Structures are given as C-alpha cells and as structure tokens.
Amino acid sequence: MIISVASGKGGTGKTTIATSLALCWKEGLFLDCDVEEPNAHIFLKPHIHERISVGIPVPEVDESKCSFCGKCAEVCEFNAIVVIKKKVLFFPELCHGCGGCSYICPEKAIKEVEREIGVVERGRSGKIDFIHGILNVGEPMAPPLIRQVKRHINSGTNAIIDASPGTSCPVVEAVKRSDFCLLVTEPTPFGLNDLKLAVEMLRKLTIPCGVVINCADIGDEKVQKYCKDEDIPILMTIPWDRRIAEAYSKGIILIDALPEFKNRFSQLYGKIERLYKR
Amino acid sequence: MKIVISATGDNLSAHVDRRFGRCPWFLFVDSESLKCEAVVNESADAASGAGTACAQLVIEKEVDAVISGQVGPNAYEVLRQAGVKIFVVSQDISVREAIDRYKNNELRQMEMRVF
Numbered sequence: 001m002i003i004s005v006a007s008g009k010g011g012t013g014k015t016t017i018a019t020s021l022a023l024c025w026k027e028g029l030f031l032d033c034d035v036e037e038p039n040a041h042i043f044l045k046p047h048i049h050e051r052i053s054v055g056i057p058v059p060e061v062d063e064s065k066c067s068f069c070g071k072c073a074e075v076c077e078f079n080a081i082v083v084i085k086k087k088v089l090f091f092p093e094l095c096h097g098c099g100g101c102s103y104i105c106p107e108k109a110i111k112e113v114e115r116e117i118g119v120v121e122r123g124r125s126g127k128i129d130f131i132h133g134i135l136n137v138g139e140p141m142a143p144p145l146i147r148q149v150k151r152h153i154n155s156g157t158n159a160i161i162d163a164s165p166g167t168s169c170p171v172v173e174a175v176k177r178s179d180f181c182l183l184v185t186e187p188t189p190f191g192l193n194d195l196k197l198a199v200e201m202l203r204k205l206t207i208p209c210g211v212v213i214n215c216a217d218i219g220d221e222k223v224q225k226y227c228k229d230e231d232i233p234i235l236m237t238i239p240w241d242r243r244i245a246e247a248y249s250k251g252i253i254l255i256d257a258l259p260e261f262k263n264r265f266s267q268l269y270g271k272i273e274r275l276y277k278r
Numbered sequence: 279m280k281i282v283i284s285a286t287g288d289n290l291s292a293h294v295d296r297r298f299g300r301c302p303w304f305l306f307v308d309s310e311s312l313k314c315e316a317v318v319n320e321s322a323d324a325a326s327g328a329g330t331a332c333a334q335l336v337i338e339k340e341v342d343a344v345i346s347g348q349v350g351p352n353a354y355e356v357l358r359q360a361g362v363k364i365f366v367v368s369q370d371i372s373v374r375e376a377i378d379r380y381k382n383n384e385l386r387q388m389e390m391r392v393f
Contacts, residue, residue, distance in 0.1 A: 073334055079327025082334045084360040091352050094327045140326075 001276055002159045004178035004207075008194025010165035012184045013214040013238070016248060018162040019043040020255045020265045021182075022128055028158035030125070032132035033174035035118060035145045040162050042251040046123030046130035053119055054133070054148045056097030056141070057112035061088045065109035072101035072110060093140055118145045122152070142170040150174075166194075167201045175202070180276050181209045182235070187219035192226055199232065208275060210235040212268070233275065236268045279309040281380065282336050283373050284346040288316035290374040294367045296347020299328030305373055306339055309381060329353030336362065345376050349388060364388040 005018040019040055022030045032040040059072070059081070070083040080094035081101055092115055102110040118135040133149040135142055142164070150173075153159050163174035175181050181202050185195040195211070202209045211227055216237035227234050238244070238261075247257030255262045284301035285292045290312065295301035300322050306315040321331035329349070333356035336344060343363040357364055365385040367376050379385050 076327075079321065079324065079329075079331040079334070082330050082337075082356045084337050084356065087359060089330075089356055089359060091327070091330055094330065094352070 001180065001273065002153060002161065002178040003272060004161040004163055004175040004181045005184065006163040006171055006175050006181055006198060007165050007184040008167060008196070008198035009185065009191050012165075012186050012191060013212070014165070014184050015040050015043065015162055016214070016244070016254050017182065017184050017212055018160050019253045020261065021269060022160050023126075023253060023255055024262075024266050024269045025128070025158055025160075027127045027129075028160065029129045029131065029153060030160050030162070031149050031152070032130075032162045033146045033149055033170075034162055034164040035133035035135040035142050035149065036164060036170070038132045038134055041123075041130070041132060043253045044125040044128065044130055045251075046125035046128075048121045048123035050122040051119055052122075052148070053116050054145050055114035055116045056095070056144045057099060058092055058095045058097060058115045059090060059101045059110045060113045061090065062109045062111070063088065065107045067107050067109075069106065071104050071106065075100045075104045093138075096141065097144065117141060120145070120148050120152075143173040146170060146173040167197045171198075172201065172205065175207060176205060178207055180272050181207045182212055182272065183209050184212045184214055185223055186215045187213055187221070187223045189220075189222070191219070192223050195223060196226065199230065210272065210275060213237045215240040233271070235271045236264060279342045280306065280340065281309055281343045281345060281377070282306050282339065282341045283376060284319075284332075284344075285316075285373050290314055290372070290377075292373055294345065294347070294371055294373055294376050296367060298344070298346040298349045298353055299324075299332045301346070304332070304335070306341065307373070307377060309377060312377070327352070330356055333357050333360075343380070345380060345385065354388070 005014045007014050032038045068083055073081045073083045078094045078096055080091045082089045102112050117139045120133050123130045131152050133145040135145055164170050183198050185191040210233045217239050283305045284295045284298050285303045285305045286295045288303050301319055304317045321328045329352045333353040337360045345365045349364050366388045
C-alpha cells in the first residue's frame with residue numbers, strides 16, 4: 001500500500017504524521033517528496049549510502065547547422081527558446097525537458113544534453129528504506145526530481161510519501177498513484193480553505209482520502225463540519241501540546257517523544273488499511 | 279522610429295501597462311506619423327515564459343525601441359541581444375503621453391546590472 005501525506009496549508013504537521021506512521025511498520029519505504037525543502041531526514045536520521053544526480057534533457061543548439069527558422073521557439077510551450085536574427089537564445093530555467101525542439105528541428109541542429117536539477121539520496125533508518133530528493137537551490141522545477149524519487153517504489157512494498165504543501169504540480173506528482181492520501185489540517189479558517197483545495201485535487205486524481213486534524217483543540221468546528229458534509233473520514237485528532245512542538249524542534253519523532261501516541265498511530269494505520277481494502 | 283508600448287488598451291488613449299510580459303495589448307507605433315497597430319498579447323496568461331514570448335514577438339516586428347515599465351531579466355536579455363532599446367515609464371500615463379516624452383528624450387533608458 002502506498003500512503004501519501006499531504007496538506008493544502010503548510011506547517012500543519014505532514015512530516016510529524018508521516019514519520020510517526022512510518023515507525024508503525026515492520027518494514028517499508030519512506031519517500032520525502034518535498035524536494036524543495038526535504039526535512040524528514042532530520043527525524044528519521046537515515047544512514048545515506050547512495051547519491052544519484054538527477055537531470056533533465058535540455059537543448060544544445062549547433063548554430064553552424066541552424067537556419068534560424070524559429071520552429072523550435074514556436075513549438076516550445078514554455079517559451080524557453082527565442083530565435084533572433086542570427087542567434088538562438090535558450091533559458092534553461094524555463095525548459096521542462098520535453099524534447100519538442102530537437103524533435104521538430106528540420107536542420108537536426110539541436111541535441112539534448114543533461115542539466116542537473118538535483119540529487120536523490122538513498123539510505124536506511126532502522127527497518128525503513130529512506131529516499132529523498134534535494135532540488136538544487138534556485139531550480140524552479142520539482143516534478144522531474146519527484147518522479148526519480150518515486151521510481152524506487154516497487155509493487156507490493158509499503159511506502160509512505162511525504163508531499164510538499166499546496167495543490168500545485170509538485171504535490172500532484174507526489175500523491176499521484178498513491179492508494180490513499182492522508183490530509184493533515186488544522187481547525188482554522190486557513191486550514192479549512194486549503195483542505196478544500198486539497199480535497200478537490202484528490203477527487204480529480206480519484207485518490208481516496210482521510211483527514212488528520214492537528215492542534216485539534218484550537219480554532220473552530222468548521223473543519224469537522226466540512227468533513228461530515230463531504231463524507232470524508234476524520235481518522236485522527238492530535239491536541240495542541242507544547243511537548244509535541246518541543247520534540248519537533250529537536251528533530252525527535254512524535255511517538256519517540258510521547259510513546260502514549262504509539263497506539264493511536266497503529267490505529268491510524270489500521271483505519272487506513274481498512275478504508276483501502278474496502 | 280518604430281516603437282512598441284505595452285498598453286492597457288488598443289489605442290493611443292490607453293495607458294502604459296508597466297508589466298511587459300503580462301500586459302493585455304502591444305501597440306506598435308510609428309513615432310512620427312503616430313500610425314498604430316494593436317496586437318493582443320496572447321502570452322499574458324502564460325504559465326511561464328511570458329517575457330521571452332513577448333520579446334520574441336517584438337523582435338519579429340523589427341522595432342527600434344520598447345516602452346514599458348521594468349522589463350524582467352529574461353525579456354531584457356532577449357531585447358538586449360537583439361539590439362532593441364528599452365525605455366522605462368514609472369508613472370501611470372497614457373500611451374500618447376509616453377510617446378511625447380520619448381520624443382522629447384524624457385524617458386529613462388533601462389540598464390540592468392548583470393550579476
């Protein structure tokens with residue numbers, strides 16, 4: 001089973017939930033797909049044994065063969081190529097690496113070269129295989145790197161995917177093809193607004209979901225009401241507790257810091273399993 | 279001189295839109311005759327690369343100068359390489375007014391520091 005952990009709003013507790021949930025497993029895979037700001041390693045403290053560079057194919061133009069016809073600029077959906085009189089200008093940070101320009105070039109003047117956008121690191125944390133992606137600083141495009149992180153999922157293995165917040169392309173890429181998505185939220189107007197966006201995204205992707213309400217005793221009742229109206233199961237609530245924040249600030253996993261939560265995370269896993277099998 | 283102005287509308291009474299890549303209209307104007315051709319900016323809602331797409335459009339029309347607000351770094355690079363001058367309007371003024379100021383040498387030419 002592949003469980004993704006996502007949230008519309010940032011800072012609601014995705015990593016807190018994902019890392020504690022991972023420890024409930026006898027063995028499995030943990031994938032930190034928040035490649036812009038990976039932080040699960042701070043908690044799981046994996047021993048990294050492999051580092052793989054990840055790039056995307058970008059065009060390299062041989063101007064001696066180029067007729068400056070401009071077809072490459074025309075075909076580029078992201079306007080990463082501009083052709084001026086006797087020059088081709090390329091803007092690598094706009095390129096999505098689709099290969100359209102080299103495919104369409106009538107002079108065969110464009111070849112594709114690899115441009116590094118980040119790295120994937122693999123390691124081991126106790127019984128958990130740990131993998132995360134680290135996007136190079138300033139790099140705008142996370143999905144190709146997220147795809148490389150997710151390549152390590154084998155059919156039949158249990159995997160937890162820690163996604164980035166929001167509902168944009170990196171999140172879609174991270175949660176795509178997961179069997180179940182856990183949405184972490186807080187009972188505030190911001191939490192509810194962004195939860196709705198995340199639910200809409202998952203419905204488009206036809207991924208079943210359940211909600212964890214963090215800091216459940218602050219804010220209001222509107223998240224509960226929304227979940228009831230929309231028939232979305234609330235699988236766990238976590239109270240506001242200073243000890244949880246303190247453990248987090250020290251990089252300690254919630255169920256290690258507060259063992260009384262262990263049972264509740266095992267139950268959470270059980271609930272997800274039952275919903276998945278239904 | 280053939281100049282292009284990023285504008286809020288399709289005629290000389292429209293205002294200068296100080297966004298280059300995201301403006302709704304480009305007005306291609308002959309600074310002497312004030313003959314004006316309005317072109318819809320189809321890249322205004324592009325997810326990315328609006329600046330480079332607009333710069334490509336402007337270059338294909340073989341203009342001598344651009345009048346806009348602050349032009350972004352990618353579009354700036356394209357226009358610089360193509361030898362198109364960029365003049366900056368910093369107030370909310372009409373296109374007609376901007377052309378007058380351009381003709382009176384009252385507009386600042388954009389220079390960008392290369393880091």
